[in-house]
Amino acid sequence: MNKALNDSFHFERAGLWLKNRAVLAPLTHNMSGAGGDPGQAELDWLVRCARGGFGLLIAAATQVQPGGRCWAGQPALMTDAQQQAFTTLATRVTQAGTLAVVQLHHGGVRALPELNEGAPVGPGEVAPGGRYPRGVRALTEEGILAVVEAFVRAAERAQAAGLHGVELHAAHNFLLCNFLNPLHNQRTDRWGGTLPNRARILVEIIRGIRASLPRAFLVGVRLSPESYAHIQGIELPHQLAVAHLLADEEIDYLHFSMGDSFKAVNGDPDGGSLLGAVQAGLAGRVPLMVAGSIRDATSAQLALAGGADLVAVGTAALGNPDWMTKVSRGLPLLQAPFTATRLEEVGFTASALGYLAGMGVLAPHDAA
Ligand SMILES: Cc1cc2nc3c(=O)[nH]c(=O)nc-3n(C[C@H](O)[C@H](O)[C@H](O)COP(=O)(O)O)c2cc1C
Numbered sequence: 107m108n109k110a111l112n113d114s115f116h117f118e119r120a121g122l123w124l125k126n127r128a129v130l131a132p133l134t135h136n137m138s139g140a141g142g143d144p145g146q147a148e149l150d151w152l153v154r155c156a157r158g159g160f161g162l163l164i165a166a167a168t169q170v171q172p173g174g175r176c177w178a179g180q181p182a183l184m185t186d187a188q189q190q191a192f193t194t195l196a197t198r199v200t201q202a203g204t205l206a207v208v209q210l211h212h213g214g215v216r217a218l219p220e221l222n223e224g225a226p227v228g229p230g231e232v233a234p235g236g237r238y239p240r241g242v243r244a245l246t247e248e249g250i251l252a253v254v255e256a257f258v259r260a261a262e263r264a265q266a267a268g269l270h271g272v273e274l275h276a277a278h279n280f281l282l283c284n285f286l287n288p289l290h291n292q293r294t295d296r297w298g299g300t301l302p303n304r305a306r307i308l309v310e311i312i313r314g315i316r317a318s319l320p321r322a323f324l325v326g327v328r329l330s331p332e333s334y335a336h337i338q339g340i341e342l343p344h345q346l347a348v349a350h351l352l353a354d355e356e357i358d359y360l361h362f363s364m365g366d367s368f369k370a371v372n373g374d375p376d377g378g379s380l381l382g383a384v385q386a387g388l389a390g391r392v393p394l395m396v397a398g399s400i401r402d403a404t405s406a407q408l409a410l411a412g413g414a415d416l417v418a419v420g421t422a423a424l425g426n427p428d429w430m431t432k433v434s435r436g437l438p439l440l441q442a443p444f445t446a447t448r449l450e451e452v453g454f455t456a457s458a459l460g461y462l463a464g465m466g467v468l469a470p471h472d473a474a
Pocket residue numbers: 131132133134135166167209275277278328363364365397398399400401418419420421422462465467
């Protein structure tokens with residue numbers, strides 16, 4: 107079947123429709139208050155993206171439990187006030203004809219000591235020093251159950267706020283990714299060892315959400331398909347096996363954070379495409395969303411032709427919140443890196459600009 111970016115998309119299990127296959131990727135922008143209260147500017151920016159034509163928005167990595175914080179301006183969904191902010195967001199985004207999910211997140215070994223009390227937590231203990239000045243504390247059985255509870259509670263708040271679903275962040279070396287990774291997770295209890303044990307924390311979160319919320323509430327999961335940069339231990343065959351376990355749990359989509367959607371499989375001497383391998387590995391069991399180097403109509407269409415059902419736009423959306431409108435009308439897109447003037451024009455504040463400069467999306471002469 108030929109898929110087009112402008113086609114509507116049906117989440118069959120949830121019975122929800124998107125008006126097109128374009129998704130705003132989760133993009134941390136560092137505009138929330140110190141306690142995680144979403145700022146007006148970040149809500150306005152997300153609404154601007156909804157009005158800009160995306161079928162689905164994924165609100166940035168959002169803290170679900172004290173101890174899991176990774177950015178000074180990270181949003182959280184742990185209090186009534188935070189839930190109220192997401193209610194405002196859901197109302198405004200829905201009015202624009204877009205669906206919105208929030209990405210639920212725990213930093214795990216990447217939680218910043220200066221933003222959290224005590225050492226970061228992970229599946230296993232890491233001695234203090236280097237990247238972990240306070241070390242990493244291994245979660246106990248009770249601690250793991252509390253994490254599961256925190257994710258489920260945040261999903262309940264998201265649903266009460268009127269959002270259409272949640273995406274569980276199990277990519278990028280954060281807590282749920284740490285559990286999946288055999289190099290991090292060397293536990294010998296029911297949360298480690300075999301692949302089903304390493305995926306258990308994720309499965310329990312999904313079951314908890316499914317047990318308490320209506321089936322129309324979307325649950326997606328973001329995975330890293332393979333090791334990247336300095337992160338080791340994430341192997342494609344393992345991640346595909348995890349994907350099948352998750353498909354058994356009635357998730358609505360899998361979101362592979364590809365880095366580059368058009369790259370070859372790591373270490374494949376024949377240069378076989380990663381997207382092709384992911385699509386073949388999933389065997390159509392669950393809708394596939396990909397993010398990474400989706401910049402314009404051509405790359406979006408190429409990813410859809412290569413097997414993706416939904417394409418998530420990251421960097422390009424920062425300077426083009428109206429990405430989908432421009433693409434559908436054949437209008438030119440601004441190219442990254444963007445000028446500070448452009449980023450301010452679309453609503454980013456000084457704290458966002460500081461963060462975006464560190465992420466390399468601010469034009470060098472503007473990144474003071
Ligand atoms: C500024 C910035 C913030 C990001 N924040 C998140 C995030 O909150 N959660 C997440 O899973 N990925 C995050 N990412 C990764 C993007 O979602 C996306 O996967 C990545 O940028 C690759 O897509 P692109 O080539 O379209 O930028 C972020 C990326 C950027 C550039």
